Each structure stands twice: as C-alpha cells, then as structure tokens.
Amino acid sequence: MPKKRQHLKSFKPTPTASPAPGASSNAAGKSSRSVNELLANLRHASLGPEAPRRQLPIVTPSVPPALRQILQIPESPLPAPRRQQRQRVDNNGRRLPAGPPPPRSWVTARSGATSRQGQLPRSTVNRCGLVDSTLPGTYLPASRSLIDIVLRRIAADWDIHREFNQYYLYDIPSHLKSALIRWIGIASPDGLSLDDLKLILIPPEIYEDGEGEDDGSEYHTAVNAEVNYLDLSGALGRSLSLKEVSELLYPSKKQEVLGEPQESWDESEVTPSPPRVLLPNLTHLSLAFDPQLASEASWKQLLAMSSKLTTITHLSLAYWPDPCLTPRARLSTVTTPQGQSVAYGGTSYYSHSIDHDWSEALLVLRLLSKNLYALEFLDLTGCAPWFKALMLHSEHDFVDWVGSWGKVTLLRIYTGWTPGEDALPSEWIAYREALEVAANVERHIRTARAGKGRIITVERNRLDQ
Numbered sequence: 001m002p003k004k005r006q007h008l009k010s011f012k013p014t015p016t017a018s019p020a021p022g023a024s025s026n027a028a029g030k031s032s033r034s035v036n037e038l039l040a041n042l043r044h045a046s047l048g049p050e051a052p053r054r055q056l057p058i059v060t061p062s063v064p065p066a067l068r069q070i071l072q073i074p075e076s077p078l079p080a081p082r083r084q085q086r087q088r089v090d091n092n093g094r095r096l097p098a099g100p101p102p103p104r105s106w107v108t109a110r111s112g113a114t115s116r117q118g119q120l121p122r123s124t125v126n127r128c129g130l131v132d133s134t135l136p137g138t139y140l141p142a143s144r145s146l147i148d149i150v151l152r153r154i155a156a157d158w159d160i161h162r163e164f165n166q167y168y169l170y171d172i173p174s175h176l177k178s179a180l181i182r183w184i185g186i187a188s189p190d191g192l193s194l195d196d197l198k199l200i201l202i203p204p205e206i207y208e209d210g211e212g213e214d215d216g217s218e219y220h221t222a223v224n225a226e227v228n229y230l231d232l233s234g235a236l237g238r239s240l241s242l243k244e245v246s247e248l249l250y251p252s253k254k255q256e257v258l259g260e261p262q263e264s265w266d267e268s269e270v271t272p273s274p275p276r277v278l279l280p281n282l283t284h285l286s287l288a289f290d291p292q293l294a295s296e297a298s299w300k301q302l303l304a305m306s307s308k309l310t311t312i313t314h315l316s317l318a319y320w321p322d323p324c325l326t327p328r329a330r331l332s333t334v335t336t337p338q339g340q341s342v343a344y345g346g347t348s349y350y351s352h353s354i355d356h357d358w359s360e361a362l363l364v365l366r367l368l369s370k371n372l373y374a375l376e377f378l379d380l381t382g383c384a385p386w387f388k389a390l391m392l393h394s395e396h397d398f399v400d401w402v403g404s405w406g407k408v409t410l411l412r413i414y415t416g417w418t419p420g421e422d423a424l425p426s427e428w429i430a431y432r433e434a435l436e437v438a439a440n441v442e443r444h445i446r447t448a449r450a451g452k453g454r455i456i457t458v459e460r461n462r463l464d465q
Contacts, residue, residue, distance in 0.1 A: 130186055130233045133381060135284045135314045136410065138229045139175050140182075151176065155183035162196060169199045174226035177201070182231035182286075191239030192232065197248060201227065201278060228281045233288040233316070237296030242287070246305040249278050283311055288318035291382060291416065299364050300325050306371035313374055319382035319416060322347065323364035323389065361389040362397035369404035376407050382416030384434040391444035401445045402453050411445070412459045413438045435461055 063073055088096040134140060141148035154161055161169070172180060177200050185192040202222045236242060289297055297320050309315075321327065324347045351357040369375075380387070390399055390413075399405065415434045419427045442458040449456065 130288055130290065130318075133233070133286075133288060133316065133318055133379065135229070135231070135286055135316060135379070136377060137314065138178065138231075138284050140179050141176075147176070148179075151180050151183050152187055154180065155187040156189075158184050158188040158196070159190060162199060166199050167204050170201075170203055172200070174224075177227055178229040178231055182233060185231070185233055185235035185240075192235035193239050194244045194248060197240075197245075201248075222278055223276055224279055225281050227279055229284040230279065230282060231284075231286040233286050233318075234290050236287060237289055237293040242298055242301040242305060246301065246308070249282070250305075250308045251276075251278070277308075281311065282309075284314040285309065285312050286316040286318075286379075287320075288316045288379070288381075289320060291319045294319050294321050294382075295327070297321055297327075299323050299327075303364065303367055303371070306368055309372060310374065312372060314377040315372065315375055316379035316381075317383065318379050320380075322386045323361040323368075325360065325364065358389050358392050359394045359397060361386055362392060362394045362399070365389060365399050366397050366404075369399055373404050374407065375405055377410045377412075378405075378408055379412040381412055381414040383413070384415045384437070387413060387434065387437045387441055390441045401448050401456075406449075406453045408456060409454050410457050410459070411442075413441060414459065415461050418461075432463075435463060 062076070063071070067073075068075070088101065090096055141151065181192065181197070181200060184196060201224050206222045232240065232245065236245075287302070299320075326347075347357070347360045351360075380390075392398065401408070415431065415438070417431075419431050438458075438460040442456075442460065445456055445458070
C-alpha cells in the first residue's frame with residue numbers, strides 16, 4: 001500500500017499581545033518605528049551639544065630646554081611606556097618565532113626524525129669510533145645542525161652527487177670540504193675513492209685536461225691553499241690506498257725535453273721546477289682505519305709518505321696494526337743451510353708475546369718520529385697491542401719524546417674497545433693490562449721530559465670509566 005504523505009502545516013506566527021488600554025499613544029508610536037528611523041535618531045543624538053565627547057590628548061609643542069628655563073615652562077610629561085609583549089624563549093634562552101607554539105606532537109616527531117637522520121650506526125664495542133674521533137683545532141659543523149644533516153645526506157647519496165653534481169663540488173666552501181670528505185669515507189656505501197678527492201680538491205678544468213693519464217703529472221699546477229684538514233677515516237684500506245693519496249698530494253712531474261736534443265748542455269740550460277704540492281698548508285691529517293680493515297695498513301707506504309709531511313702538526317693513526325714493514329710475512333719462515341727455520345721478516349707471530357722482540361717496531365717508530373718532527377698531537381686510539389713500543393729501547397732504536405717528538409703536547413691512547421657485561425674473564429684481563437700499559441706510557445713520557453720539554457696531556461681510559 002502506498003504510504004500516506006504527511007502535509008506540513010503552514011507556520012502562523014502568534015499574534016502579539018495588544019497594548020493595554022491604559023498605554024499611551026507615544027508607546028504605540030515608538031513600537032511602530034522602523035530600524036532605520038531608530039538608527040537615524042541615535043546619530044542625531046550623538047551629534048548633539050549635550051552628548052559627552054571623548055577627550056583627545058592635548059599636544060604641547062616642544063620648546064628648547066634653554067627657552068623653557070627662561071619662560072619657566074614646566075617639563076612636558078613623558079609619554080606612557082609601551083606595553084611590552086611577552087617574548088617566548090626556549091630552554092636555552094633563545095627567542096622563539098612569533099605566533100603560538102607548535103603542538104607537542106609536532107615537536108616530538110620532528111626531534112625524533114632529526115636524531116634518526118643525523119646519527120650514523122656505531123659499533124657496540126667501539127668506544128672512540130670513527131664517528132666520534134676528530135682532530136682538535138678543526139672545523140666540523142655542530143651535531144644535528146642543518147649543515148651537518150645536509151653533509152651526511154650528501155655522503156649517504158654520494159653515488160648520485162658524484163655523477164650529476166661533479167662540476168659543482170669544487171665550489172663548496174673550503175671549510176666544508178674537509179667535513180664532506182670525512183662523511184663520505186664513513187657513511188658512503190662505496191667509500192671515498194681517488195676520483196672523489198679529485199672532484200672536490202681539483203678544479204674541474206684541470207681535472208678534465210689531465211683525465212686519462214696515470215702519472216699524476218697533470219695536477220702539478222693545481223694548488224688548494226685553503227684546505228688544511230684532510231680526514232680519510234674509514235676510506236683507507238676500503239676504497240683508497242695510502243699510495244694513491246701520496247701521489248695525489250705530492251705529484252711527480254716528469255721532465256720532458258721538447259724538440260730535438262741539443263748538441264751541448266750550454267746551449268739550452270733548463271732548470272726543472274719542483275712539483276707543486278696540492279695542499280701546501282695541510283696541517284691536520286687523519287689516517288684512521290676501520291678496525292675490521294686494519295690488516296690493510298702499510299707502514300712502508302706511511303714511511304715513504306711521512307718524509308713529505310713536513311707541515312703536519314696533528315696526525316691520527318687510530319686502529320693501525322703493529323709497526324711492521326713486512327706484515328704478510330709474519331707467518332713465513334726460511335730454512336738456513338744448517339737446517340734451522342728463521343722468520344722471513346723482522347717480526348714473527350711470537351715476537352711480541354713470547355720473545356719480547358720489539359726491534360722492528362722500534363725501528364719503524366724511530367724513522368716515523370724523525371720525519372714527523374713538527375707533530376703536536378698524535379692519536380693512537382685502538383693501538384693497544386703496541387702501546388708498549390712507545391716506551392721501550394732497543395740499542396739506538398726508541399721513540400724520542402724529548403727530541404723528535406718533543407713538541408707533542410697531546411697524546412690520545414684510548415684502547416678503542418670496552419668489554420661488555422657478558423665478556424670472558426680473559427677479555428677483562430687483557431683490557432686491564434692495556435690500561436696499565438697506557439698509564440706506564442704516560443709516566444715514561446713525563447719522566448723523560450722532567451725539566452727538559454713541554455708538558456704533555458695524555459688522554460686514556462681510566463679504571464673507573
């Protein structure tokens with residue numbers, strides 16, 4: 001059956017109550033006035049002479065102080081102070097932008113995202129790892145700052161920037177190039193290569209002209225005098241070798257004779273100019289290794305390069321292995337005509353632990369200290385296995401803390417690792433032995449410099465840490 005439609009009843013306003021019979025005709029006239037008439041009456045009433053008007057401030061003309069004193073005019077009243085708005089500041093006392101504060105959920109989410117993007121994964125056993133180890137006196141953006149986050153993001157996406165922004169990398173400010181090189185070596189998936197260093201340190205026109213040659217002579221005209229800090233932490237042994245770095249910083253210029261050879265030397269006397277150094281003002285150098293790639297370090301290449309590092313004052317050799325010129329031959333032996341087995345190299349597997357033979361290590365350190373005579377800071381974090389070589393003597397081979405390294409005023413000898421809660425007793429014994437050796441090294445240096453050299457500060461682990 002079809003539904004019945006409900007018809008809406010028309011609305012009829014209820015009639016207003018009729019005025020009382022005793023009401024005057026004046027009231028009836030007022031109720032019949034329209035809104036426009038009422039507004040017009042209010043306007044005429046406000047313009048009447050009897051209406052109260054707002055008192056405007058009296059402006060007194062200014063008079064010079066000398067005339068005011070002669071005419072005995074009283075001082076004009078000072079203007080009322082402006083109402084100061086309350087400024088919002090954060091916990092550090094910095095002024096916050098105008099407007100209401102953001103919701104708490106926004107601030108919490110934003111700070112959490114910044115901390116996750118700004119931090120890099122760290123090793124659980126690495127107390128002073130590559131992320132935290134820096135050389136004093138160098139510029140690095142503040143942690144979690146905008147520049148720091150941008151540089152880390154560029155390093156994480158370095159495979160894209162090295163291809164699409166290769167012509168603009170050289171224009172990065174010089175004080176940011178070192179920080180960018182540092183983060184590329186640590187955070188880049190592929191590591192820092194030799195071509196990456198060329199893109200950042202060498203102008204693109206010189207780099208393109210010399211591309212394809214292997215002798216490095218094309219870079220003798222490139223000089224970058226504004227960069228004094230080079231941090232190669234995490235790149236050595238992974239995507240970069242110390243020999244490549246040495247050839248880039250100190251290129252060898254081949255002497256070529258143009259034209260036909262002369263009959264005598266007097267006809268053409270050409271004085272070959274020495275090759276230019278890429279970074280002539282380099283003072284801070286970090287050659288820290290990844291602890292897992294420490295076996296790739298080459299002391300022979302370091303000694304060859306150290307003879308040219310005459311301007312280095314701050315050096316980091318964090319996580320370098322025992323000083324040895326032939327590390328790959330430590331397990332190799334040679335049979336003598338008498339039938340005896342002799343170690344092939346100067347250091348065997350048991351030289352330090354059983355034989356207590358540190359002669360080769362002391363030889364390497366003596367040569368290194370003579371070449372790096374301008375050092376003021378030395379970082380040996382993670383080199384606990386050969387801390388003992390810093391205070392031993394073997395005939396004329398030893399580390400001279402008064403002569404060659406007498407300028408070293410800050411020595412960093414952290415162990416680089418700390419046993420966990422579930423560590424074996426043998427690990428705790430080895431850790432405490434390393435702390436004792438570090439304390440003996442500090443005592444040895446202070447005793448050798450007593451009244452002879454500069455005061456040294458040794459940064460090391462403490463038993464209470």
